[in-house]
Ligand SMILES: Nc1ncnc2c1ncn2[C@@H]1O[C@H](COP(=O)(O)OP(=O)(O)O)[C@@H](O)[C@H]1O
């Protein structure tokens with residue numbers, strides 16, 4: 194490698210100065226990195242009359258070909274490529290040497306012998322002169338310019354090299370700034386993308402909340418405020434634009450009748466650092482009432498309870514549907530009761546007729562005692578007493594029929610289950626006799642006070658008794674016996690058992706016994722046992738059916754006893 198020949202034309206200095214000024218202008222005016230590269234490479238290649246100029250950037254351990262300019266018949270073509278440097282297309286030994294020394298390297302490859310003559314690239318292509326100019330900033334290699342001339346009569350002048358050095362020093366700052374700007378732009382693009390994704394997620398969440406009528410919130414315990422979603426504000430009738438409310442604002446939304454219990458439960462959960470689960474109503478400004486459920490999970494920071502996050506659900510529609518279902522179930526239960534009672538009319542008529550006959554007989558007797566020459570007032574009084582007792586007996590039956598057919602809401606009260614059984618036996622007695630069934634009553638339980646709904650329990654007993662009678666109607670080769678018994682267990686629960694000597698329950702029937710509308714009878718409705726099952730469940734028991742030995746079946750359930 195040798196110093197290059199000087200070929201300075203007369204107006205060379207002016208020309209170089211104008212190149213520098215042009216380059217400076219182009220560099221400072223470049224709107225973006227690509228324009229900057231285009232301007233820089235064009236000036237370098239044109240000014241030297243070179244064939245090829247490469248800008249190779251160092252990136253970590255690798256070299257990246259950033260841009261390439263080539264002179265061809267159409268002029269100068271600049272490409273911004275940004276790919277790994279391809280050593281088939283560049284003199285590796287020459288460029289590596291410049292990178293190592295961080296110094297400008299110049300070689301008249303085609304004209305003198307140089308250390309790079311054996312470089313495969315120089316072997317393949319007839320390059321006349323090559324320059325490699327490292328761009329250094331704060332002693333760090335940022336990039337290299339590789340420039341080559343193909344024409345043997347042309348050389349790089351010293352001025353050109355000086356201009357080049359000045360240009361690259363200037364370019365170093367700009368390339369670095371542009372690179373940083375590029376990086377910033379990329380980060381900004383990423384940020385915009387993320388923001389867009391976030392906005393999209395936010396919109397989807399808001400839409401999801403709106404559709405499912407679910408609001409979300411975060412309760413920051415340190416300042417006692419709730420950061421809440423738009424839907425949360427919508428549900429609670431707050432301004433949807435308000436995203437932060439105080440806990441007191443929230444508490445003010447709760448229906449006055451629910452407020453104390455809800456706040457107590459929340460306070461208890463916070464104290465125990467456990468999940469919040471509450472149900473409450475909200476009175477809206479238009480007077481309507483919403484039914485809400487709220488769930489919250491505690492959030493800890495280094496074992497310290499800091500926040501609660503959770504949701505609020507508007508379950509008003511579900512509640513309305515549940516209520517409608519309950520009303521429908523009540524109506525159905527009533528229809529079933531009336532249907533069963535309809536089957537018992539002759540039995541009931543008989544049951545009422547008996548006291549009426551007795552009243553008539555007693556009245557006759559009383560009158561006779563009164564109309565005697567010497568009226569026996571004691572006997573008259575006894576007859577009147579009997580009339581009153583029998584009247585009450587008839588009245589009670591009528592009363593229990595009225596309650597059984599009325600559509601009343603379930604009313605839990607303390608009652609004697611034996612009274613329920615006796616009442617049902619009274620209503621069904623005649624039917625039992627008519628069907629040739631013998632009744633055995635074993636009301637052995639010493640304690641029989643329970644908490645329950647009289648009408649519902651009567652319905653259970655009526656269904657079980659009627660089923661037992663109906664099951665035995667086909668039996669002709671053995672006695673038809675209906676046994677109703679009660680007994681207690683450890684003074685905690687009372688068992689009520691209805692046994693029959695019918696056909697028993699086959700495996701196939703057993704699986705569907707308590708299903709709604711399951712019946713094996715021609716005129717059956719299949720609702721009796723389904724209703725019994727849910728009533729017994731509501732009373733804290735479970736209705737079960739087993740085979741009776743040697744024949745028949747046993748239906749039984751247990752209800753907790755209440756003590757005085
Ligand atoms: N004591 C019983 N013995 C045998 N089978 C019974 C007995 N009680 C109920 N079953 C069976 O259970 C079915 C459902 O009873 P239920 O729900 O009261 O409806 P329904 O009496 O209208 O058929 C009956 O059709 C019958 O097949």
Ligand SMILES: [Mg+2]
Nearest residue numbers: 656660721722
């Ligand atoms: Mg039935």
